[in-house]
Each structure stands twice: as structure tokens, then as C-alpha cells.
Amino acid sequence: MNNSGLDYSLEKVQLDTVTANRNTRNLVSGLYDVNWMHTSKEREQVLLPIRISLFKQLTGWRLMMLSKGSQQTFDSLTNVADIKQLVGRQGTTGPTTRS
Secondary structure: OOOOOOOOOOOOOOOOOOOHHHHHHHHHHOOOOOOOOOOOHHHHHHOOOOOOOOOOOOOOOOOOOOOOOOHHHHHOOOOHHHHHOOOOOOOOOOOOOOO
């Protein structure tokens, strides 16, 4: 408000986790006005992008997350064969996937 000279208010809206396509529909329908999400050509045909880098260009970086209690398993890895026995997963709603 200080920099824009406009009055505004923020309202927390509690929603279940939704896909980018669902977020697009929610924006189009007016359920909410602003949402942070990755862009695509299709989304930019129906929505107005506001190009602000929230993560300072680090979006494409990957961070490995472990489930609680599994640190000991990773501490004991000593070679590639050990790592190949593990199962990994990448989320399905990131910027490099279609959602």
C-alpha cells in the first residue's frame, strides 16, 4: 500500500491442494483474484501473467526431501548400487509437467 498508493486488503482463503489447471479455472470463475503458479502458453491465453520472480530464478532447481525416519537409510549408502535400490519420485504439478 505504501509504494502503490492504493488501498488493498489480503484475505486468506483455505483451499485443498489443487492442480494448476484447477487454479486456472478458479481464477477464471472469480473464486479468487490472484494466485502464484507456473505459467504456460495455454494459461496466458486466459489469464494475465504478473512476472515477478518469487524465488529469484531458482524455480527449476530440485531439492531432495526424505520421509521422517529415513535419514539412517541414506547415511548408510556407499555406492551407486545401493542408490539404485531406492525408489524416487518427482511431483506431477511442477513447471516441467503438464497438469
